[in-house]
Amino acid sequence: MNTAALAAMGAIVLVAVVSALVGAYGVRRRATSDFLVASRTSGTAAHAGAISGEYLSAASFLGIAGLVLKEGVDALWYPVGFTAGYLALLLFIAAPLRRSGAYTPSDFAEARLGSAYLRRVCTVFVLVLGWLYVLPQLQGAGLTIATVTGLPQWVGVVAAGVVIAVTVAFGGLRSITLVQAFQYWLKLTALALPAVIALMFFLGADRTFDRPAPPQFSAPTTVDVATDVVLQTAAPVQVSAVGTVDGVPVDGPLTWQAGAHTVQRGTTLEFDAGAPVPVVAGSPVQDAGWLTPFASGGGHGLLAVYSLILATFLGTMGLPHVLGRFYTNPDGRAARRSAVVALGMLGAFYLLVTLLGALSRLYTPQLLVSGETDAAVLLLPTGVLGHGWAGTILGGIVAAGAWSAFLSTSSGLLTSVAGVLSTDVLRGRARDIRIATLLAGSVPILLALVVTRLDFSESVALVFAVAASTFCPLLVLGVWWRGLTARGASWGIIVGGTVAVGAVTASLAGAGDGGLLGVLLHRPAVVSVPLAFLTMIVVSRATARERPADTDQVLLRLHAPERLGLSKDTPEQRPARTVD
Known part of the structure; x- marks a missing residue:
């Protein structure tokens, strides 16, 4: 193992150690509410940092830069959609969701519509979404280890999975809140330093991308x-x-x-x-085409963009680990403030990662040949500074930032999945949460070892499509429409989720590589989201007599200010159980 690999490994280990120390500091009281909702004591700044750290995953840190390197302006909808999703969440459900007093989407469904069957349906899709989302995080950890050290990818997959499961099992949400806030600033620093340095070299080289010529290799x-x-x-x-x-x-x-x-x-x-530089077929060959929308051709590019926008704009409000974060705010106003601050933090991050993707076309053109464009951020430091001490140190910092991205997002996802398993499958004790966390972590580790990897942002966009087709309609209609019934919600989730999950499965299997069918399988949200909303509305109207009798009271609690004393906090109403 060379000096650069040792430096990167040292930085990764240091991140894991510091994260563990920060997490240990965050464990004060070891009760159920600490594990589930962080005892609702986090301030706005810390909470927004934790939201941003948890949300900015492998797709954000590695995948977006890789897509910008490969696809150019066509890839800009990814950071726009991932950021704007929080705006939609802020406008429509952040405060009402906090006032519901529930912790998981399953809790919300049962509290709003009083159906045990609907709760079970929601539980299934929480598990599906959580495991599908953890999958690219672990694969990103494997790619990082393989890129910076030369070790097999499975080493990074297993190491990241074990570290995440153990950290969550013994720390809970209160612990990882501080860890994720710390990891956001680490990720931002790991992007800002190479972005500033690479931009200085780029401006000094007097280079432009607006030319009808392919990129060139700057060295053998x-x-x-x-x-x-x-x-x-x-x-x-x-x-x-x-x-x-x-x-x-x-x-x-x-x-x-x-x-x-x-x-x-x-x-x-x-x-x-x-x-x-030859490029993978389907990507823009010339720099000028890289700056032109739909330069690679194809008759359904605009449809794919609309579907991507729908998935990313609406999918955020359906992600269980994102929703769980708003249950941990002290009240609805704090939930809104956290979302606003998080928007600014996310915007700064995505500006940097987009810049790195663009500069990678100049400094890491070999990735356009190999197709491993997700490694652009990892290789940019040595591409700019060479393999001397400066490039080695900067590469280690970037590797540490990438590793923290996997840890922070996966820890939030495993917390959500473990919360559902512990409350809906086990008995809900703190000890059960530990068992559920270890069980929840084992499934995506196995999947990451056998499933073929897509581009990180591509695979996460498919997860967003599933979230937008299931929990987004449930939450929007559950918060804003008094006519929703349990049967309508159940059928809407099943129909939308089945269509979206079926498309995701077909895409992972390599079906539908071209044509309209390929676009719809790769971008199912344009079909599955309207279908889920329509199914919920039609079935709810057909079963209007089944509407819960307390619907008006529940909606009043969701929308009334906290000072009226109508909201409730379900996890805190239960007796705090001390961990054995």
Whole structure:
């Protein structure tokens, strides 16, 4: 293991140790309310930091920069959607959700509609969403370890999974609130430093992306192709290859004419300085096209964008770990304040990660060849500063920030999943929460070891589609429409969730690579979200007689200010049980 790898490993271990120490400081009283709602004692700034730290996942830290590197302006809807989702949550459900007194979406469903069956349906989808969302976090940890140290990816997957499960099991939400706030600022610093340095080098180089030419290798570059890939070139390219290219074994120099070329896994490609960069087929070949929407063509690009917007704008309010954060605010006003501050913190983060993605096209062009664009942020420091001590130190800081992204998001997700398992499957004791956390953590570890990885932002966008198709309609209609019934909510969640989960499964399996069907499988929200809302409304109207008798009283509690004394805090009404 070289010096850069040792520095990165040292930074990752340091993050884990400091996070553990901060978490240990956060454990004051060891009662059920500490584990579930952090005893509702966090201030606005700390709470907003925890929200931001938990929300900014592998998709945010690595995936968005990778998509910007590969797709250009077409990828900008991801950071816009992920940020605007919090605005929708702030406007529609943040304060009423806090006043409901519930902790999980299952609690809210039962409190609003009084149905044990609906609660079980919600529990199933909390588990599905939690595990689907943890999956790319663990895979991101594996990619980080493999990129910075050369170790197998499964080492990072297992290490991250074990650390997260143990931390949550013995700390609870009160502990990880402080940890996640600390990790937000670490992630922001890990992005700000390379962004400032890379921008200074970029401005000094007098380089522009607005030109009808492909990117170029600034130095002789060797690329190891790990998976079969189809590369596209806009101009002749001189390359030296060892492996299989266009179905023919080669060992020496080649001249690629403009067009598509198939490169099989295990092939090594060598490019001279100044050579045009081939890109994975489907991505913009020239820099000018990289700055132009839908430059790669395709007849359904606009439909895919609309579906992505729908999923990211509405999916945030359906994510269980995000919802759980608003239950921990002291009151509805604090929930709104936390959401507003979090919006600013998220905006600053996404500006930096988008800038890094754009600069990576200049300093890490080899990723456009290998297709491993998710590693752009990790490799940018050495791409700018080289492999000397400065690049090594900066690379270690970035690796530490990436590792904290996986830890913070996964810990929140596991807390949500464990909360549901402990209250709906086990007996709800603090000891049961520990058992549920270990059970909840084992499933995504196994999945991460066997499931083929998509781009991080792509896979998370699919999770957002499932959330937007299930809990978003339940919460919006449950908070704002008195006509919702338990049967309507159940059918809406089942229909919307089945369509979205089916599409996610088909996408992960590689079905529907092109055409309208491929777009709808890859971006199901444009179908599944309206279908879920429509199903809830139609079935609720058909079963209007089943509307709960206390609907008006419940809605009054959701919308009335706390000073009237109508809201309740379900977890705090239960006797605090001390952990054994």
